Amino acid sequence: MHLQAVHKTYGTARQAVTALDGVTVDFPSGTFTAVMGPSGSGKSTLLHCAAGLDRVTGGSVIIDGRDLGTLGQTELTLLRRERVGFVFQAFNLVSALTAEQNVSLPLRLAGRRVESAEVRQALAEVGLSGRAGHRPSQLSGGEQQRVAIARALITRPAVVFADEPTGALDIKTSRHVLGLLRDLVTRHELAVIMVTHDPVAASYADRVLFLADGKLIEEVPGPVTPEDVAARMAGLEASAS
Numbered sequence: 711m712h713l714q715a716v717h718k719t720y721g722t723a724r725q726a727v728t729a730l731d732g733v734t735v736d737f738p739s740g741t742f743t744a745v746m747g748p749s750g751s752g753k754s755t756l757l758h759c760a761a762g763l764d765r766v767t768g769g770s771v772i773i774d775g776r777d778l779g780t781l782g783q784t785e786l787t788l789l790r791r792e793r794v795g796f797v798f799q800a801f802n803l804v805s806a807l808t809a810e811q812n813v814s815l816p817l818r819l820a821g822r823r824v825e826s827a828e829v830r831q832a833l834a835e836v837g838l839s840g841r842a843g844h845r846p847s848q849l850s851g852g853e854q855q856r857v858a859i860a861r862a863l864i865t866r867p868a869v870v871f872a873d874e875p876t877g878a879l880d881i882k883t884s885r886h887v888l889g890l891l892r893d894l895v896t897r898h899e900l901a902v903i904m905v906t907h908d909p910v911a912a913s914y915a916d917r918v919l920f921l922a923d924g925k926l927i928e929e930v931p932g933p934v935t936p937e938d939v940a941a942r943m944a945g946l947e948a949s950a951s
C-alpha cells in the first residue's frame with residue numbers, strides 16, 4: 711500500500727489543525743513497519759487515514775492499486791472489510807462469542823461461507839488450537855490478542871493495522887505477540903503497520919518511521935535496536951517540547 715502526499719486537516723479556518731502534512735510512504739507487502747513519534751505527531755491520524763477509516767484532505771491512499779479517495783462509502787467499506795485487518799490495544803473481541811466465533815465474524819459480515827477448517831487453521835496459526843471454544847473472559851490477555859490477530863487474518867488482507875497491539879500486555883506476552891506478528895508478515899506476504907510508543911516493540915519491525923508535527927521525518931531501516939529507537943524518540947520529544 712502507498713500514501714502519496716497525504717494531508718489531513720481537522721476543522722476549518724482558525725480552528726484548523728494540520729495533523730498530517732504531506733506524508734509520502736510505501737508499505738510493501740511482506741514488510742513490518744513501526745510508526746513512532748511524540749504525542750500529537752499524527753500517528754493515529756496516519757493509521758486512520760491509511761486504513762480508510764477517515765478521509766484525507768489532500769493526496770491519496772492506495773490499497774491494492776485502488777485510490778481510496780475515488781471510492782464511494784459502500785466500496786470503501788467493502789475494501790476495508792476484505793483487504794484490511796485491524797488489531798487494537800484493547801483486543802476488541804465480542805465477549806459473548808467463542809474464540810472460533812470471533813475469528814469467523816469478518817467472514818460472516820462479508821456474507822462469505824464459513825469453513826470450520828479455515829477458522830481452526832487460523833487459530834492453529836496463532837497457537838490456539840486448544841482454545842477454539844473459549845470465550846474472551848476465559849482467555850489470558852495474550853491469548854485474546856492472538857484471537858484478534860487470527861480474526862484480522864481470516865479474510866486474507868493485504869494490510870493489517872495494529873494500534874499499540876502490546877499496550878495492554880506484560881513484557882513476556884508482548885514479546886510472544888510481536889514474534890507472532892513478525893512471522894505472519896513473512897508467511898502471508900502482509901504489510902503490517904504498527905503504531906507504538908514502545909521502543910522494544912518497534913525493534914521487531916523491518917523499519918521504523920518517525921513522525922513529528924504531521925511530517926515523516928525519518929525512516930530507519932531494520933534491524934533497529936530498542937536503544938537506538940529510544941534515543942531517536944528522546945531527541946524528537948526534546949525538540950517538540
Ligand SMILES: Nc1ncnc2c1ncn2[C@@H]1O[C@H](COP(=O)(O)OP(=O)(O)OP(=O)(O)O)[C@@H](O)[C@H]1O
Pocket residue numbers: 720721727728729747748749750751752753754755756
Ligand atoms: N478529531 C480531531 N479533531 C481535531 N483535531 C484532532 C482530531 N484528532 C486529532 N487531532 C489533532 O491532530 C494532531 C495529531 O493527532 P494524533 O491523534 O494523530 O496524534 P498521535 O501521534 O496519535 O498522538 P498520541 O501519541 O498522543 O496518541 C494533534 O494535534 C491532535 O490534537
